[in-house]
Amino acid sequence: MANKILYFHSSIWHDYFRNLLTYYQKKKNYEVGILCGENLRNVYSENFESGADHFPIPDFKNTMEWENNSAVHEKLKELVDECETLSATSTNRIILSGEREIGRAYSIKSYYWKSTTLQKYCMENNQRSMLVILRMFKFLNDVYDRFQPTLILARLSNPPLNFVGYLLSKKFNIPFLSCRFSKILDKRFYWTGDMCMYNGLVKIAFNNKYKRDEKSSSFANEFLISYRESPKTIHYIQENWKRGDLSTWAQQHLKILSLSIGSLIYILKGSKGPPPKSGLQKFIEYYRIKWAESRHNRFYSKFTENELKDLKYIYYPLHKEPELNLNFHSPLWHDQKHTVSYISCMLPSGYKFLVREHRYNWGRRYTEFLKLLTQLPNVVLIDPFDPQFKYIQNANLIITGNGSSGWEGLLLNRPVITFEKTFYEVSGLNCRITNPSILDKEILKILKEPLPYSKEESERRIGLLVDAEYETTLSEDEKESDPGVSAQYIERLLDIDRQP
Numbered sequence: 001m002a003n004k005i006l007y008f009h010s011s012i013w014h015d016y017f018r019n020l021l022t023y024y025q026k027k028k029n030y031e032v033g034i035l036c037g038e039n040l041r042n043v044y045s046e047n048f049e050s051g052a053d054h055f056p057i058p059d060f061k062n063t064m065e066w067e068n069n070s071a072v073h074e075k076l077k078e079l080v081d082e083c084e085t086l087s088a089t090s091t092n093r094i095i096l097s098g099e100r101e102i103g104r105a106y107s108i109k110s111y112y113w114k115s116t117t118l119q120k121y122c123m124e125n126n127q128r129s130m131l132v133i134l135r136m137f138k139f140l141n142d143v144y145d146r147f148q149p150t151l152i153l154a155r156l157s158n159p160p161l162n163f164v165g166y167l168l169s170k171k172f173n174i175p176f177l178s179c180r181f182s183k184i185l186d187k188r189f190y191w192t193g194d195m196c197m198y199n200g201l202v203k204i205a206f207n208n209k210y211k212r213d214e215k216s217s218s219f220a221n222e223f224l225i226s227y228r229e230s231p232k233t234i235h236y237i238q239e240n241w242k243r244g245d246l247s248t249w250a251q252q253h254l255k256i257l258s259l260s261i262g263s264l265i266y267i268l269k270g271s272k273g274p275p276p277k278s279g280l281q282k283f284i285e286y287y288r289i290k291w292a293e294s295r296h297n298r299f300y301s302k303f304t305e306n307e308l309k310d311l312k313y314i315y316y317p318l319h320k321e322p323e324l325n326l327n328f329h330s331p332l333w334h335d336q337k338h339t340v341s342y343i344s345c346m347l348p349s350g351y352k353f354l355v356r357e358h359r360y361n362w363g364r365r366y367t368e369f370l371k372l373l374t375q376l377p378n379v380v381l382i383d384p385f386d387p388q389f390k391y392i393q394n395a396n397l398i399i400t401g402n403g404s405s406g407w408e409g410l411l412l413n414r415p416v417i418t419f420e421k422t423f424y425e426v427s428g429l430n431c432r433i434t435n436p437s438i439l440d441k442e443i444l445k446i447l448k449e450p451l452p453y454s455k456e457e458s459e460r461r462i463g464l465l466v467d468a469e470y471e472t473t474l475s476e477d478e479k480e481s482d483p484g485v486s487a488q489y490i491e492r493l494l495d496i497d498r499q500p
Contacts, residue, residue: 003151004147004150005044006034006151006153006166007034008035008162009035009036009037009043010156012200012339014043017153018043020487022050025051025203026045026050032047032128033052033053033147033149034047034055041054041239042446055147057139057161059219059275060118060139061117061133065140066269067175074137074217074386076137079171080133083168084282084408088196090166091130091167091170093163093331094160095130095133095160095322096327096334097327098159098160098163099322101116101118101119101122101132102119103129105123105126105129106334106335107327108145110321110335110337111322111364111365112292112366113364114281114284114365116278118132118434133160135251136164140161140165140400141168144302151175151177151490151494152175152177153177153178155178157196158327166195175193175250175493176193177490177493178191180197181236182469183234184407184423185470186236187236187500188474188475188476189474189476190473190474190489193492196328197324199469199472200475201472202468202471205468206427207426207470209464216459217466218466224466228411231393233391241383245355256283256286257279261279262288263276263277268275269386293363294410296365296370299370299374299381300381301381301383302384303384305390309394309488312350312352312396313352313395314343314392314395314397314443315354315395316339316354316355317358317397318340318356318357320358320360321336324401327402329402329420330402330419330420333401333419333420333422340376340379341376344378344379345377346439347377352378353376353379353381354382354395355373355382356381356391357384359385362384382390389412392405392409392412395409396447397415397450399418399419400417400418401418402418407422407423407424410424410458411462413451413455415431417430417433417442420433427464431452
């Protein structure tokens with residue numbers, strides 16, 4: 001049987017995936033199939049010239065021929081039911097994961113998000129989101145049947161089409177691998193077969209080190225010393241912030257012009273496939289955010305370092321919205337208004353609840369949302385651009401769904417409560433709440449006994465996790481220079497998966 005890779009196009013890392021697919025085509029003699037829109041064929045021109053198959057992604061708001069065939073409908077429903085059973089995952093999770101468009105109804109009052117034709121289509125009738133999912137299942141099932149992939153690669157598993165592809169891969173027993181940046185070490189990334197995209201190899205490596213009673217390396221010790229001397233956000237997030245912060249008025253309007261030209265070309269070519277992003281929507285979004293920024297300053301507070309030292313408080317950083325940590329990893333906590341309200345009612349006497357807004361939500365909140373949060377007992381909204389680490393360092397307790405602020409808190413010796421699985425919980429240092437109804441009990445317990453282990457043991461666990469992360473990730477330099485290194489990593493994952 002021929003080796004075949006089916007690749008789900010990603011909006012970033014074009015060069016990396018193109019080179020990786022070329023490596024598999026020319027060095028490993030793999031057949032390649034690429035799922036992408038017609039307007040993206042040029043991105044993978046080298047792969048298509050080498051014989052790759054193209055599977056154009058249709059516009060899923062359009063009625064498809066099979067929809068009038070009751071027999072096809074029944075088979076499709078059986079397919080979806082089987083995928084749900086095998087993956088233990090309900091398909092409405094896909095709708096929530098697609099919160100930007102097909103799942104917009106789940107967050108309509110929490111934040112502003114630009115309108116799209118698919119979003120409008122689904123909002124007009126609450127049955128249409130599931131119809132879109134069924135269309136995705138039918139499309140991908142036909143692609144799998146025609147191409148017969150032996151390996152599926154994607155940047156992420158959470159976008160709705162990818163999510164459907166992941167569920168189908170379980171039915172057909174095809175490895176589905178995605179890749180992500182490390183949130184522990186700068187400029188490193190990993191591949192994983194985990195649906196939630198956590199680094200599966202790091203858990204194995206950490207547990208092996210722990211069982212062997214290893215000490216953390218000098219690299220890990222120096223990492224911890226350096227971080228505590230000068231705490232910093234992980235590199236790839238800093239780069240994302242810089243791109244946004246350095247975006248001038250001229251750059252924004254050049255992008256608006258570029259999007260408008262793209263929309264015009266799309267229309268002139270017959271409007272085939274999913275429509276490109278709208279220049280008009282980008283224009284409206286830019287000025288709506290500027291207007292909201294001028295009105296919402298009054299809801300946010302700032303504290304000095306000395307004020308925080310004298311304040312008893314629990315700290316909760318909001319996630320950006322929409323984000324996979326919420327709508328993909330945390331269905332119970334995806335509504336952050338609900339989360340803040342819930343934690344607020346669990347606060348012990350004498351404590352403030354400092355809720356720091358995420359900088360990417362700045363200017364996108366509805367006024368009513370901010371009013372509601374600031375009316376909740378003891379809640380104080382913190383300015384998203386006030387440096388975060390002073391709030392972490394001085395907190396009596398940090399609570400997060402599954403965010404990286406929990407990891408930052410552990411590095412700075414603060415007690416941490418989480419609600420969902422995290423990339424750092426293998427360390428055993430955070431308290432994960434599996435029964436939300438006893439949150440107040442756990443808060444009171446942790447405030448009296450903040451750390452579960454001695455300082456020495458906590459340091460060792462953090463160090464072993466840093467070492468395990470380094471050993472199970474690749475550097476971004478390797479990503480750019482040698483696709484063969486990634487191929488070796490992928491083969492390692494597949495070998496582990498094949499073991500009985």
